[in-house]
Amino acid sequence: MAEIVLCRIDSRLIHGQVMTKWVNQSQANRIVVVSDSLAADEFMLEIYLMSAPAGVKVECLSRADAVKKWNEDQFGSGRVLLLLPDLASTKEVYEGGIKVTDIQVGGLGGAPNRKVVFQNITLDDADVEKLISLQEAGVNIIFQTIPEDVPQDFHTILKKYNN
Template sequence: MEIVNVRIDERLVHAQVAAVWASTLNATRIIVIDDGAAQDEIQQEALKMACPKLVKLSILSAERAVDKLKESCYQDDRVFIVMKGVKVLKKIAKLGYIFPEVNIGNLVNKEDSIQLRRTVKLNDEQISLIKELHDMGIKFTSQLVPSEEKVNLIDIINEKI
């Protein structure tokens, strides 16, 4: 199993993730890690419809995802992981799985948040979690689309706060 990207995007699988990211990364599997989606059949159907036909889709709770990742269940796949928010990433870390790098691509719908990039707006709780996870060894970047330059999100947070 090769994890080709880990992305936080509150929209999960949508046109940009499905058409642009998955194809650029040559992903053969998208793993959506979201406790709510893992239990909601309607949301699962919507995610399946958004996923490219030639790409496999797994929709997993955080706990099940950690188990699958630790077991290296997707040996022959180029895996693109998408999750909704920083709290999910924190839960995954607490369960014992640390991703080396996470791309925050789209987080904007929060009150009392600070605009860090065009599509990244974080509140104090999210910033605190990101700093805590960064201290655990996770590198945070921000990149909306593959053609855009990848930037160090911690540097941006430190500049603006």
């Protein structure tokens, strides 16, 4: 079974911060991206695959396939950086069986009626609801964009959100 060394929620998926910082920091040798839209977009997927650093294998799975593959053999082997674009997909794959112990919210993009809680991370009520349910299930949730940031715990973030 593969070891999930980092589970990151980042609406930009694979991008500069992930490639230059988190892959090194987590010592991952695989990136598993869970995204229905990316899995269906051959051209964009190829760009993500091509931009992987040397020695790191990138795969992209739909939510359903991610759950299926996890339940088959826990993604096989290696050190996996699991990357998801939003909390809806995170909650769905968690409930499907991918019981990660920790999640890192690293980037959730702005839209009207979303509130900035830390750096470039925004939340809305639906997100908060999902985070609370994940926390109640025993998941440790932190907010951190790059390794140089001090990670913020959900409790602190929630206070900011409700302020």
